[in-house]
Amino acid sequence: MKLNQEKCKAELEENNLIPRKYYGQVFTTDEKIIDEFIEVVKSIYKPNTKIVEVGGGLGYITEKLAENFDDIDVLEIDDELFKILNTKFDQNSSINLIKEDILEYKTPKKDYLLIGNIPFHISGRLYRKFMSEVDHKPYGIVFITDKNYAKTLMGQPPRCYRVSLQAQSYGDIEIVADVPPTSVYPEPKVMSCIMKITHNPTKLPKNFWDTVNYHFENFPTKEVESPKAVGLKGWIELAEKG
Template sequence: MNICFKKKIKLKKSLGQNFLVDIKIIEKILKYVSPKMHDNFFEIGAGSGCLTKILHIYVKNMLVVEIDDNLYKLLKNYFFKKNVNIFNENILKFNFKKKLKNYFPVRVIGNLPYNISIEIIFYCVKFLKKIKDIYFMIQYEVAKKISANVGSKFYGKLSIFLQYYFKIKILFKIGPRSFYPVPKVNSCFVKFVPTNKFFDNNLNIKHFKYIVSTAFSKRRKILKNSLSEIFNKNIFLKLNINSSLRAQNITIIEYCKLTKYFSKNIFKNLYIN
């Protein structure tokens, strides 16, 4: 079942390698992803090749990036003359537009290293127009934060920054024993769909992050206090936003309203690094 362990490849702790080895979970993933023969899939971190080995059968093209030199060689040899194109690179430095330009739109999938999962998700944000959907296996605690709804104790900056770009849904949990080596945390399979619901080309993302970060830096304070150096209470009234609420009780749309007002009426008199 697992092409990596038959060859006894040495695991590298520095890469945060926890390979998916549970065939039942892979079958469950296929059910949710529902691959079609015309699809082009881009897998981030093929690792041992368990998912790649099955998924490539169902799709037109399988594109894979794997940073581990030894695993890359093994994968390259195993998938020789198949519809699998493998790149031996760091995903965070991968030239997505250049190397995948003949395959857009792509569907992205991957079992992400826990320590850089958020970085990889933000990497994908740069190429939203080229991506149809994304399916990642990530740490369950992280998934709860990025998918949290307004008012939840998990709702925070990450929830807002990522939900501005994606509709995020936890599909199912995955226990530690589905991986090798066995991690100390639970994982889950998460779906990300690029959305235009909040996406606005006129929104200054730098200003948006500044306002959200400022509000959450004083999470226990109500907005008229946490954002008092930026907005006075009359602005909240004008924008129909309750200034007596805390940062975690404000929707993404409301943060967008504050951002647009800030960019148009306040920023010209305020310098931000």
């Protein structure tokens, strides 16, 4: 049976499962979208590095990853979905299944690419962790995510938020393709997209984030009336002034 929303729904029903809103579970069910996603991953993949998949789910993306790469950490927090993944991929030497919250995941020692169909509700914390907080950052990110949130990451003045600055100082952001609601189960109310971020860090002054945080939390200030209207270059210039 060709992969689609009905097949996904049937597989969940066979296992007495329904998507859990608590975990923000959504499943990409369009083979063309998954194939395009894999091509984007391949376009920035570096040989002999690791791929880290956020949320293996029912393994639709995982299966395609295993056909193309040989060192994959697949994280899944849900007990029942983890059992399904284990049944499907336990004998696959390319895949290392990890039952863990991605927000608790300890980054690998080797270089890695972070990918996945991510739960919308952890987007902010996920980007903050891997683009700003961890010392060993991924050399690239490929996500299926909320298109509006992707646009926020790319935001320019007067709509340049702190998370926009985190993303833009981390690297180059591109919305590669739209993912319509009909390509996902359950259907979200918003358009999703395949988003690619290539690590190309901007050199920031040591006091950059102290400067940004101060003005965002205390605006309007003498120097900044609207923090969202400053932009990355403007914040660098302001931080360099001390």
